[in-house]
């Protein structure tokens with residue numbers, strides 16, 4: 430039994446193990462119909478053109494909205510330099526008005542809308558002040574969930590005494 434298969438377009442080595450010698454010998458399959466030979470171009474229409482950026486390479490100034498993994502909040506990012514340097518839009522807006530954000534400061538969204546980067550909605554706070562600012566949100570959120578649970582448990586309805 431041989432691992433070599435002769436085909437009309439040449440030869441290929443089968444993936445079948447060659448057991449003649451009693452040893453397992455893996456083979457590499459060269460299929461004349463699927464193998465792309467060096468320099469061969471199969472899809473000229475869809476391949477990248479030299480000197481052109483790929484579709485996911487955006488110019489400086491581009492804005493992208495992405496969900497931040499550690500907070501779950503949406504954020505707008507602006508491409509500020511090549512290659513692939515992005516900065517939070519909130520920080521750019523804040524710095525354009527108040528100057529460079531000092532070390533240890535974060536940009537806070539007053540209305541809690543993380544995509545509302547209107548200058549009037551932004552405030553530079555220390556991390557500690559920022560935590561305190563949101564501590565009330567957490568407390569209020571807790572009150573809201575307790576109240577919702579209470580309404581659910583006891584069938585309380587708004588406006589009904």
Ligand SMILES: [Zn+2]
Pocket residue numbers: 536537538559562563
């Ligand atoms: Zn905040």
